[in-house]
Amino acid sequence: MALKIIASQCTSCSACEPECPNVAIREKNGTFIIDPKKCTECIGHFDAPQCTAVCPVDDTCVIDTSYPRYQAPA
């Protein structure tokens, strides 16, 4: 599983981009997006997803349930 950014709520403040330990976040068409292939939900890096913790708009960086939960490589 990965996180996703609800584009309609994103203010494009860019705060999340440098916080991502996996460089999974980038700007696209005026808002920011998460590359689900790179996102690890911050597992192995931090206690909580960094994008969610820094985002000024509640419920904008949320779990994308269309992906299976991230499994840390064994």
Place this chain on the structure above:
Amino acid sequence: MHALAQHEGASAGSVANVSEVMQAIAEHKGCGTSGGSGKASCGSAAGQGDLPTEIWEKVKNHPCYSEEAHHHYARMHVAVAPACNIQCNYCNRKYDCANESRPGVVSEKLTPEQAAKKVLAVASTIPQMTVLGIAGPGDPLANPEKTFKTFELISKTAPDIKLCLSTNGLTLPDHVDTIAGFNVDHVTITINMVDPEIGAKIYPWVFWKHKRYTGVEAAKLLTDRQLLGLEMLTERGILCKVNSVMIPGINDKHLVEVNKAVKSRGAFLHNIMPLISAPEHGTVFGLTGQRGPTAQELKALQDSCEGEMNMMRHCRQCRADAVGLLGEDRSAEFTTDKIMAMEVNYDLDSRKAYQAMVEEERVAKVAAKQEELTTLAGEQSDIKLLVAVATKGSGLINEHFGHAKEFQVYELSTAGAKFVGHRRVDLYCQGGYGDEDSLETVIRAINDCHAVFVAKIGGCPKGDLQKAGIDPVDQYAHEFIEKSAIAWFKAYLDKVNSGEIEHVERGDAEIRQGALITAA
């Protein structure tokens, strides 16, 4: 003044044609930039007062810090720092922040390269532009690479431009050395509390070292870091101003404590600004109906802190990407597209020559005031009253009542004329004819004043002002503000003494709560 226009034409460079530049002078309005909301507010004393000489040297030409300089010099902000690391209840990150010098994140964002070019373009067109600030849209120190890259580019090409920075202070201690390295001589820290219990009512969370903190813990972290950062800066001789937003019922009484705490750590100026709050701003305070202070409440707090240290009353809480002088916004002339297409020729010498002329003008103004002051010597009276002035800058009464977007407020007493703030209003007169509703708003905004000094005023608003008990004064058109105000006050005292008129106290005034930016 005519000399200014001529000189200005000569220094036009390739940025703008002469007529644009003449326009720049016609619109020359001193400091600041557009804000929009009605403010009474801040103001360091016009003169050196009790400031140490080395600090006075640094601030005397700074439009944001010296009340006197803000009539003559301008500063601009560039929006290169969109990210923030704390959340404030008076802020909605989507929109321009009415409380601090911060545009909303939807305002045009600039890269450091674009920002540097913009600064040079503006400085070449407006020679009074002497200060560059970075204040947002987020927190400059939550975007350290972008902020410092911008400083680096500007300090290379335009070493005469002063650099300043506004921050919430959370990461300030980490960047103090870099700030010192760039010769940044003014840093503004927004400190709304020194008590975490109070802070918890203002800040829902802070993000620090990969973790979101909430409640009292968040506020404790923030206040510790702010005060540490302030100490570190003042130790290194970097000027620090503190901004506080006055939130009635939350930190209004507490700000006296804040004032002591920041003074003891070496802040040279404390700027207490009124909370601007309306439901349509979509902020937490806007939605909970938290009100802002009235003009009298604000002035009372500023006065009670004044014995402690210099207070700043001319702050307009201007928008961080605004460009221009005293309450105007010329941002539209300097959009990214236009700037990128400009050929900028940064001419340090013509800027210096222009500024030398401004200095002469300032000296003349101060001399006129001193001379008039001697006429008050020997007067005995406890009367203290406020007057409003319509001005375009240069310390002159040179604005038409109907064209004024703001009024400067002076307190008159036998001690002279003291600048105590300004009030923003909607234009009473759009396109030559007045609109009745806005006249009422103007009256409410200056309702605590006994008189309003203007260059010109129509018969109709004149009558309405008189009915409201405000004396419209146009006999000092195009003369120096302080000199005229003192002369008027002397005549007023004479009339009171002779029994011709009776002195009555005025009521309170309203601080305009409208959206931050009206059409420029």
